[in-house]
Amino acid sequence: MRLLPFIFLLWLTQVSPHLLAQTRHEALFTLHGSNTIGSELAPRLVQGFLQGQGYRQVIIKPGNLSNETRVEALTPSSNQTVAVIIEAHGTATGFGALKQNPTDIAMASRAINSEELRGLSQLGNMRSFSSEHIIAIDGVAVIVHPHNPLAELTLDQLAAIFSGHITNWAELGGANAEIHLYARDGNSGTADTFKSLVLSDQPSLSGDAQLFESNRALADAVAKDENGIGFVGLAAIAQCKPLAIGQSGVDALKPEQIAIATEDYLLSRRLYLYSADQPEGSLPARFLRYVHGAEAQALVAKSGFVSQTPIAMQVRPDDGPAEYLALVKDAQRLSVNIRFHEGSAELDNKAKHDIERLIQLAKTEAFRHRKLLLVGFGDQQQTDDRALVLSRLRAITVKAELHANGIRVAPVAGFGAANPVAANTGSARLRNQRVEVWVL
Template structure:
């Protein structure tokens, strides 16, 4: 790996050149001029750069950005969604203003931030939660986490094994390119592959509609859609999925969503965007997209 000399623009002034360092290749590709930064001619830009979690970036961030820009049309916002670790790394090296995260930073990430003089500010914006659903005619109303894992990975293939009728289980899951497909696999399946007997759907509504028509199906959807009378939400280890159980942290299939900033580099654009997201208008959009609003 080569030694590389790089410079980064931080805050309202240019930073000094970083020391010669051995940097991982992905970090050598980190570029951009985050908000309130001086451009080459010394002019301050109105650009806001957000990088990080695909759970936030797939649907939620684009909606929040679009709504925010209605009130702040002069602010340019760039969004790049890959992973929480990617956002935190970019924030550490001054290549984004906000790191979108679907988990808290690891001990190593906190240490790495500290080594770069970065003190994180954390803002909870809501939660991503998934409810397991069945047809209302299905007698199964509660499952353990282990049973859910075994059903969706194909270890359990008949309803009789978990208190239902002697019929085959049919899985209804999101398409493989969706963040939800991977998110549920991580939260509920311990990252094991899905069972082979499944149907793929492009959205939660399609999953709920399929289950409403077939008593042998099981799938998942957002908490809000799970309250429909056309489907029945399954309790997990005796805990029913709801806004209350998610915000209390007792319902297992959820992730708290956060935005992280570098405390020393919070521009006015950053403050305005975060204030919008956690206020009533922003939280309305969080709710409309099926996420759980912040406590």
């Protein structure tokens, strides 16, 4: 009898391509991939979208297997029941489903990698503006039991813990107790993000870590273990205690809204949808437009992630060049940083949508008579002068886009490699290539 579950899973694996194709045929459209997106956010977005399209009695129902969901509805003009199918078994499964053609949209809690990009080349350039859609900002939160006295860790300490080089809380100033590791499994984009940001210079994740397919299950386990530490998406912190994360020469930041929205938090990340070009006017194409709008971004916030809709916040920096501190003294900071393709002043895909959001914000009554202030920063270059020029050029690029749409912008400023939010080494330095947006 013990062999029956194994035999069933083996059978399911063999027939799953056929079943997936059949499911896709019967659905309005399908999404496969990231559990971070698919567990709650994607169903809410699909529900909101269908309601806006005139579908009636839109309800979210569990699917046939764990981490699968059906969003069912009645069509606008009849009582026919239709559904959108969401299967959330990890980012890698989304790209696999996109390649095999049993899904319309892949959900990913990390950017597509080079191998996946090549494997999907027959569908076009998956990094293009029409194929890559950033739908929310998330923070990979490092969580411990609420009674744990630890407040912050550096990236180096975090790497030593999860690679098994630090195994006792006493090594971090805590109790003399063994550290228990909790991690997401190999299909998870959360795990991929954590490994790339934290374990890139370490051998591998410790074999002692307990692995989970679900963020929620991992957080529940840490909440019951006073010696536990794990990592989850921002929306799954639940009853656990999130730690501030820093780096040598960079202040530790908690996974809080402003730090995540601006992507200054070292473990912040983007959440993506990927799709081949959809026929104009098709439901998938309309859904992909919908996720960038204010209504969908409000659902992002309700789901526990950070919306990309810019909001003005009172922020008082206490560090940086004197000219910078004087510029922003009486300004409010918007919850967005404009970012660029590596080493250039070319807007990335998120930035292009962020520009559109800034234009909409600037045209509202509350902001119509105010000016935007753009402040550029960068990573260290061969010379300070080059870093300064690039930081200013990035701010000028943003100003040109806004000015072309009639938006008032104050004279721009650039401060080179000042005020780093990450170390100026490796891929981390890309976080420093940014334009802050303030409102005067």
